[in-house]
Amino acid sequence: MGQDQSTSDNVEGDFLIDGGAPENYVRMTSDRDGVVPFYHEAEQKTHIGDYGYAAKWSVISGQGVSPLSRGGHFTVYVKELNRVYIGYGSNQKGELFGDCWYLDINTLTWHFFQLSDDIVSPRTGARATLAGSKIVVYGGYKDRQYLEDLHTIDIYTGKVARVNTSGDTPGPRSAVLIAYYNKNLFVWGGYNGVWPTTLHILNTETMIWQSIDPNISGRTAIPYGKIGETYYGYGCSKSGGFVVFDAIQKSLKVIKPQGMAPRSDVMNAGMCSVDNYLFYFGGKYDENYSNVYVYDVERNTFFILPIAPDDETVSLADGEVNSEGYLMLPRRHSFTLFYNDKRRQMMACLGLPEQDVVNINVLSISDALSVIHLQSDLVRMFDVKKY
Numbered sequence: 001m002g003q004d005q006s007t008s009d010n011v012e013g014d015f016l017i018d019g020g021a022p023e024n025y026v027r028m029t030s031d032r033d034g035v036v037p038f039y040h041e042a043e044q045k046t047h048i049g050d051y052g053y054a055a056k057w058s059v060i061s062g063q064g065v066s067p068l069s070r071g072g073h074f075t076v077y078v079k080e081l082n083r084v085y086i087g088y089g090s091n092q093k094g095e096l097f098g099d100c101w102y103l104d105i106n107t108l109t110w111h112f113f114q115l116s117d118d119i120v121s122p123r124t125g126a127r128a129t130l131a132g133s134k135i136v137v138y139g140g141y142k143d144r145q146y147l148e149d150l151h152t153i154d155i156y157t158g159k160v161a162r163v164n165t166s167g168d169t170p171g172p173r174s175a176v177l178i179a180y181y182n183k184n185l186f187v188w189g190g191y192n193g194v195w196p197t198t199l200h201i202l203n204t205e206t207m208i209w210q211s212i213d214p215n216i217s218g219r220t221a222i223p224y225g226k227i228g229e230t231y232y233g234y235g236c237s238k239s240g241g242f243v244v245f246d247a248i249q250k251s252l253k254v255i256k257p258q259g260m261a262p263r264s265d266v267m268n269a270g271m272c273s274v275d276n277y278l279f280y281f282g283g284k285y286d287e288n289y290s291n292v293y294v295y296d297v298e299r300n301t302f303f304i305l306p307i308a309p310d311d312e313t314v315s316l317a318d319g320e321v322n323s324e325g326y327l328m329l330p331r332r333h334s335f336t337l338f339y340n341d342k343r344r345q346m347m348a349c350l351g352l353p354e355q356d357v358v359n360i361n362v363l364s365i366s367d368a369l370s371v372i373h374l375q376s377d378l379v380r381m382f383d384v385k386k387y
Contacts, residue, residue: 048316049325053371054308055292056364057319057329062349063109065228065359067101070352071123072175072332075137077111078155078324082106084338085113085135085271090124092354096142098122100153105340105347108360117159120151124235125174125221129185130155134225136163136180138187144171146192150202170200175221179238181229181247188252189233191220199245212244214252219243223271223337225278227297232278234271234295240264242295256271259301270337270348272368279305279346289320289328292363296376305368329361344369 049055072244073089073358087100098121100113123140125145130136134152141147148171151161176190185202189195195218198211222243224233241254241264257307262269262280269283269290278295309315309328335351336380344366349358 004339020280032284047325048321048327049306051306051325053368054122054306055368055376056311057307057327058106058311058362058364059271059313060362062103062358062360062361063107063216066110067099067112067350068097068353069350069352069354069356070097070226073097073334073336073350074126074128074135074137075336075338076128077156077338078130081155082185083155083362084336085128085130085153086336086350087113087137087153088123089334090365091354095224100158105338105342110358113158115153115158115160118151119150119160120161120162123147127174127176127178127190128153129180130348131179131180133183136178136185138177138178139190141174141303141365146174149170151233161199163194163207164243165202165207165209168200170196170198174192177222177231177233177243177245178222179226179231179247184247184250186247186250188218189222189243191218194218195220196229201248201250203326212250216243216254221267221332221334223269223280223283225271225273227273227276227278232271232273232295232297233267234280235283236267236313237264248312254302255302257295257302260293261302262291266334270332270335270351272337272339272346274328274339274365276344277369279363279365282335282348282351284333285331287366289322290331291322291326291328294372299376299379305365307362307363 038120070089070091073086073151076085078103082105083102085102088097090096102111102113111260123142126140127136128135128137131336133155138150139147152161162221173190173192173196177188179186183204187200199214199219202209219236222233222235223232229247231245241256245252246254266285268282271278276297281290281292293302294305295302304326319329321327332351335348337348339346346363349363
């Protein structure tokens with residue numbers, strides 16, 4: 001199965017990459033409540049700072065024929081199969097894709113995943129989550145219309161099935177936060193010309209939607225990481241803060257982080273969870289490079305992750321060293337990001353700007369993670385009032 005098997009349509013406008021909201025259009029709300037983001041201008045240096053530890057950056061090629069370069073696709077990690085599934089999306093020419101692929105994390109080999117039965121139309125901005133053996137996909141954007149169809153993809157067979165529901169449905173929208181827990185499907189946020197704020201909950205036994213008003217502003221195209229049954233989303237907001245969704249309590253709130261916080265008005269960045277930390281970088285912005293940020297959930301604090309090149313596949317010249325001595329990575333947005341627990345590596349692929357070859361950017365964090373854990377333990381030991 002090759003790249004020419006990707007199904008594509010065409011849409012107008014280069015702002016539709018991740019489903020509707022213009023790339024330079026973020027949620028305008030209140031002031032930042034005194035939170036000062038840490039995003040100093042880069043000053044090109046020839047060496048990185050000595051922080052005592054660093055994640056190792058490298059670039060590798062996956063095996064097999066890869067999917068075409070794209071953004072606006074869904075990403076779902078299936079732990080039991082050690083696979084990352086990606087599907088749909090669009091490129092910078094406005095071509096829409098309706099195909100699905102998976103990356104075997106054990107071998108780093110790409111596989112075309114043949115869909116069958118009730119296949120949906122190509123689209124961008126669809127979002128998905130895993131429910132048992134099914135990838136559950138909601139919404140998207142095509143032909144200047146927002147979509148509201150809910151469908152599933154079997155992770156073993158590729159069979160697609162439409163899901164009929166009733167009640168207070170989320171309606172058409174793209175780039176939502178979607179989650180599944182205890183036979184409930186949750187949909188929040190996204191974009192459909194306005195910023196939906198209501199949390200919609202589907203009981204998957206009765207197939208009836210209900211809704212809750214969490215009384216917080218909506219956001220779209222935010223990356224989010226999961227720790228336990230709590231989801232943390234960041235970005236697409238002038239007011240800043242994490243959107244925190246508790247699937248057990250069925251509640252949403254906003255918390256203001258401390259420390260070296262990244263810009264909050266960036267869309268389509270990448271985030272993944274490792275232990276009790278969230279790693280965040282990239283996103284659509286008018287700077288060419290990005291720091292890698294780490295958020296300590298227990299301490300509610302951001303800090304910057306020191307990066308060092310492997311000097312084999314990449315060098316300092318492939319990134320940019322800022323005035324504080326941190327190596328910043330080439331900025332990308334709308335990409336796939338996941339954590340390979342066995343290798344202790346974060347891996348990023350696809351996304352935009354487009355690449356002629358779909359390589360995999362790797363951050364090896366084994367040594368860095370040990371130091372981060374040790375530092376957090378020391379802080380807890382001495383911060384007796386909090387811990």
